[in-house]
Amino acid sequence: MAKVNFETPAFRPYPLIPALQPDVMKGEGPFVAKPNMQEPLGYPGELLDNWQEVAIAKMGELLKKYRSFRVFLDACVKCGACTDKCHYLLGTADPKNMPVARQDLLRQVYRRYFTWGGKLFPNLVGAQDLTKEVLDDWYNYYHQCSQCRRCSVFCPYGIDTAEISMAAREIMDCVGKGQKYCNEIIGKVYKIGNNLGLPEPALRDTLAGLEEDIKLDTDVDVRLPLNEAGAEILVVTPSADFFAEPHIDGLVGYAKVFHQAGISWTLSSHASEAANFGMFIGSYDNMRRVALRIREAALDLKVKRIVFGECGHAWRVAYSFLNTLAGPFDFLDQRYPIPQHICEFTYDLIQRGALKLDKSANDHRRITFHDSCNVARASRMGNIPGGQFIIPRAIIKATCNYYYDMPADTIHDQTFCCGGGGGLLTDDLMELRVKGALPRMEALKQVVDNYGVTHMAAICAICKSQFTKVLPFYGFRLDQIVSVHQLVSDAIILK
Amino acid sequence: MTTLYAILLYVATLIFVLGLAYRIYEYASVPAPLKIPTMPAPLTRKGVVLRILGEVVLFQSLFRSNKWIWLFGMMFHLALWVVLLRHLRYFIEPVWTWVVLVQPLGKYASFVLFIGLVGLLIRRIVVERIRYISNPSDYLLLILLLVIGSSGAMMTFVKHTDIVQLKAFILSVMYLELFHWQPLPLDMPLLIHLAAVISLMIIFPFSKLLHAPGVFFSPTRNQVDNAREHRHVARWAIEKFETSST
Numbered sequence: 034m035a036k037v038n039f040e041t042p043a044f045r046p047y048p049l050i051p052a053l054q055p056d057v058m059k060g061e062g063p064f065v066a067k068p069n070m071q072e073p074l075g076y077p078g079e080l081l082d083n084w085q086e087v088a089i090a091k092m093g094e095l096l097k098k099y100r101s102f103r104v105f106l107d108a109c110v111k112c113g114a115c116t117d118k119c120h121y122l123l124g125t126a127d128p129k130n131m132p133v134a135r136q137d138l139l140r141q142v143y144r145r146y147f148t149w150g151g152k153l154f155p156n157l158v159g160a161q162d163l164t165k166e167v168l169d170d171w172y173n174y175y176h177q178c179s180q181c182r183r184c185s186v187f188c189p190y191g192i193d194t195a196e197i198s199m200a201a202r203e204i205m206d207c208v209g210k211g212q213k214y215c216n217e218i219i220g221k222v223y224k225i226g227n228n229l230g231l232p233e234p235a236l237r238d239t240l241a242g243l244e245e246d247i248k249l250d251t252d253v254d255v256r257l258p259l260n261e262a263g264a265e266i267l268v269v270t271p272s273a274d275f276f277a278e279p280h281i282d283g284l285v286g287y288a289k290v291f292h293q294a295g296i297s298w299t300l301s302s303h304a305s306e307a308a309n310f311g312m313f314i315g316s317y318d319n320m321r322r323v324a325l326r327i328r329e330a331a332l333d334l335k336v337k338r339i340v341f342g343e344c345g346h347a348w349r350v351a352y353s354f355l356n357t358l359a360g361p362f363d364f365l366d367q368r369y370p371i372p373q374h375i376c377e378f379t380y381d382l383i384q385r386g387a388l389k390l391d392k393s394a395n396d397h398r399r400i401t402f403h404d405s406c407n408v409a410r411a412s413r414m415g416n417i418p419g420g421q422f423i424i425p426r427a428i429i430k431a432t433c434n435y436y437y438d439m440p441a442d443t444i445h446d447q448t449f450c451c452g453g454g455g456g457l458l459t460d461d462l463m464e465l466r467v468k469g470a471l472p473r474m475e476a477l478k479q480v481v482d483n484y485g486v487t488h489m490a491a492i493c494a495i496c497k498s499q500f501t502k503v504l505p506f507y508g509f510r511l512d513q514i515v516s517v518h519q520l521v522s523d524a525i526i527l528k
Numbered sequence: 529m530t531t532l533y534a535i536l537l538y539v540a541t542l543i544f545v546l547g548l549a550y551r552i553y554e555y556a557s558v559p560a561p562l563k564i565p566t567m568p569a570p571l572t573r574k575g576v577v578l579r580i581l582g583e584v585v586l587f588q589s590l591f592r593s594n595k596w597i598w599l600f601g602m603m604f605h606l607a608l609w610v611v612l613l614r615h616l617r618y619f620i621e622p623v624w625t626w627v628v629l630v631q632p633l634g635k636y637a638s639f640v641l642f643i644g645l646v647g648l649l650i651r652r653i654v655v656e657r658i659r660y661i662s663n664p665s666d667y668l669l670l671i672l673l674l675v676i677g678s679s680g681a682m683m684t685f686v687k688h689t690d691i692v693q694l695k696a697f698i699l700s701v702m703y704l705e706l707f708h709w710q711p712l713p714l715d716m717p718l719l720i721h722l723a724a725v726i727s728l729m730i731i732f733p734f735s736k737l738l739h740a741p742g743v744f745f746s747p748t749r750n751q752v753d754n755a756r757e758h759r760h761v762a763r764w765a766i767e768k769f770e771t772s773s774t
């Protein structure tokens with residue numbers, strides 16, 4: 034466990050809403066992007082001299098391009114229903130982490146420059162000039178939002194603070210104040226093809242190593258093909274699946290499932306990354322550019338289907354935006370969903386009885402499932418609303434004998450973020466990540482205490498990495514987080 | 529006084545109608561470039577209509593999030609509608625039967641409205657989190673509505689106004705009998721009531737009262753969950769990136 038200079042929040046006996054502690058999370062925010070990380074994305078390298086002017090012009094542009102932004106800034110009645118719904122508010126007690134207060138950081142400026150009320154009576158309606166202090170608050174607090182959309186579930190108008198955060202980050206990028214973590218990663222995707230900067234030879238080695246491991250383990254030749262033109266399915270998966278624990282066990286699971294299904298598949302080095310950090314920075318252009326790699330890879334490799342691995346926001350971009358950004362996909366086999374989630378794929382096989390699973394192989398585990406925000410609240414699986422809750426659980430129940438849900442108000446569309454989503458999975462935000470994990474950790478504690486749960490399964494690369502880091506802060510073991518397809522991998526009986 | 533109020537009513541109506549129409553036009557003309565319904569979302573248009581109805585009539589999401597705000601909000605809004613319906617009798621002649629029928633019920637709606645508003649105001653003052661996010665305008669709006677409600681209730685229960693005369697005034701304003709308006713009864717509660725309503729109408733298109741049209745335009749609530757089946761692209765995105773089909 035890393036050495037830190039903050040205190041891990043204590044578990045609360047009851048889920049009380051904390052008393053506010055103004056400015057406890059005030060600060061400089063995460064590391065700022067250097068010029069060489071800004072420029073490849075089309076942003077100025079440093080804070081512009083006329084940043085204020087540019088920021089307001091950009092805000093005006095976004096108001097004309099995004100109905101969400103336009104309506105959300107006007108419609109909020111300050112009813113307060115969202116104020117206790119954000120895991121960062123619950124974990125930090127900083128009032129600016131209340132969703133509406135987070136929106137207000139931008140709304141105050143919107144009102145000042147774009148509404149009559151704010152132009153004529155700024156004090157009355159809480160309008161503010163765009164000063165350096167306001168910009169600093171933006172940078173700090175818009176990087177304390179994991180864009181998890183939990184607030185949007187509870188707002189009577191569906192106001193989604195994630196949309197506001199994305200817009201704010203886009204505005205900040207355009208004036209030259211980008212975040213290092215996100216922008217550096219997007220640069221790597223452009224240059225090398227994935228977030229980790231893992232080049233093709235290294236990737237090939239890794240996959241070969243995995244094939245050997247599986248052979249040793251099971252005595253079966255399961256392949257993990259790379260760049261094999263003519264394969265039926267292109268698999269796009271987060272690059273963490275290639276090296277991080279427990280992600281990699283999930284990747285092995287996908288390979289075994291494809292093997293068992295007898296369908297040819299391939300990974301692509303050009304699109305060796307499912308993640309799309311363009312979404313986190315609210316940039317349509319960058320999100321589109323990152324998404325197009327997948328289209329290109331699918332065309333190059335002449336595949337008929339695209340399947341995505343376990344990754345939350347990647348699945349949001351895939352499910353909700355891919356068709357928009359990189360479609361139409363008329364060259365793919367229209368009989369299958371485009372794109373398809375690996376869980377949908379595995380679930381279909383299970384339904385058809387095409388997988389032989391030995392549940393007792395997971396008997397040393399008692400499992401609960403963490404609904405990842407972007408899967409739960411921003412996408413779907415299967416053909417009925419809420420399939421994204423049913424399918425992963427059905428897979429777990431088909432592979433494990435012991436399954437227990439966390440409390441009802443912390444799962445499904447009310448799920449709590451892991452604390453590290455939305456471009457915050459960086460060490461310079463460790464305090465925020467630990468504190469933001471509190472509500473999820475409390476829910477986990479309940480099933481651990483009540484049902485003896487030993488492991489939490491997830492289908493998101495960010496969640497898995499985040500939990501590996503923060504579980505120890507709350508007295509759990511870092512390996513108590515597992516991939517859903519790791520459970521499949523352990524239960525599957527290969528032929 | 530009659531002339532002043534008549535002119536103010538015209539001005540306020542104009543601002544209210546044009547302002548609101550412009551806002552609605554604006555909301556309708558700004559595209560939603562991406563599919564962002566809060567999931568799980570309906571798979572069909574019909575489902576979306578039901579979802580929005582649930583939000584507008586029952587405040588479904590609010591019910592899930594906070595029972596107190598829901599209760600007071602519901603009391604206020606429901607009563608507001610009943611009271612508004614009750615007011616129809618001042619504007620139409622002859623009065624429709626069903627408007628007559630809601631009168632006895634409507635009479636007491638003002639109490640419900642009052643309790644709802646006071647509840648919301650108290651929460652705004654007492655609950656630390658809501659106090660933190662409140663601006664002066666948020667309190668003032670509630671107070672303005674309280675003024676409207678209480679001056680109205682005054683006329684119903686305490687100091688009756690000459691309703692026949694009032695109706696004559698309103699109809700003369702409505703039928704544009706310019707500068708030949710019937711005289712307005714000069715009662716204090718009525719003058720206050722009307723002045724407050726006029727203010728509310730003027731404020732409406734420039735304030736958070738835009739939540740009323742806004743709820744219908746919220747992309748997280750009004751989009752169908754069909755991103756994989758139907759390609760959805762905004763015009764600006766097509767123009768910018770020259771993508772071919774929609």
Ligand code: HEM
Pocket residue numbers: 110111112189583584585587590597598600601602604605648649666669670673737739740741743
């Ligand atoms: C489509 C119609 C409408 C819907 C669906 C709607 C819905 C809501 C909801 C859900 C709230 C939040 C809960 C609350 O604080 O009460 C609210 C607040 C509010 N509404 Fe409406 N409303 C509508 C029309 C109106 C109209 C016509 C008025 C105006 C007179 C109005 C005035 C208010 C006010 C003043 C608040 C804020 C209450 C506070 O300060 O806490 N609403 N509305």
Ligand code: SF4
Pocket residue numbers: 108109110111112113114115116132133187188189190191192
């Ligand atoms: S729930 Fe919605 S309307 Fe209410 S304060 Fe929060 S963002 Fe504003």
Ligand code: SF4
Pocket residue numbers: 118119120121130131132135177178179180181182183184185193194195198
């Ligand atoms: S999107 Fe999530 S992190 Fe951001 S304000 Fe809403 S609840 Fe908090």
